[in-house]
Amino acid sequence: MDHRIDYIDRFEYNKVVEVWEASVRATHHFLKEEDIAYFKPLILNTYLDAVELRCFRDEHFKILGFIGVSDGNLQMLFIHPEHRGKSIGKTLLEYAINSLKVNKVDVNEQNEQAVGFYQHCSFETIGRSELDASGKPYPILHMELIK
Template identity: 55%
Template structure:
């Protein structure tokens, strides 16, 4: 596996990875919620971050991470590739090469919270609403020194 930069022509494949990952891990979202966020991925969310991916034999995207400044804005792994260390690899690269040290996680996504805690992040605060003003509480986490 290699970590490679994403180009906009790969956004449709990213969207597919994003949706399959969300359906596997975000059981607190309704179908309407998924469609709402999906409608914003290509136009708003992907272009707003620096994207890197892990590719299987450099052909298929297995997972990706989106960064802005020192924030991890998104980290999604295709369900068939979960548990293989891809998320850790992407996160470690972001910390080492991009000085990533903060992440926001849905409070209901306990798997993600445990993952980030294992990777050295601690909860520093909580918001009642997500960045879109929806009632999905967010835990703000930061890498421990």
């Protein structure tokens, strides 16, 4: 199998947003429908351009998961739910740490699977915010890589 980490072209942003939405619906059960509707155009039109993007592709070059990195912060890590549990997230995270110098991540406290994943990958919580970056009432854990 020719799985690989690759760059993402702007013409692929709609596919990236499809992965984001499927992932969020599978893992962010605390979000309301209007929250997803609020974030979706922001992801497409603003957030993807604000980060360094990489994706994990299958042998047919389909995007199965992606990361977004900015200033040592992992801003995004989303895996399509059909492909979770196959070490894609771990592969992308290791790439982000080793190649993009990631050492911090902010995680929704209510996304317990993600919190556990980052803890398992040597991140520890160093702070907490009551509100997310948009001012919505979804507490955020600030985590840092411990080596």
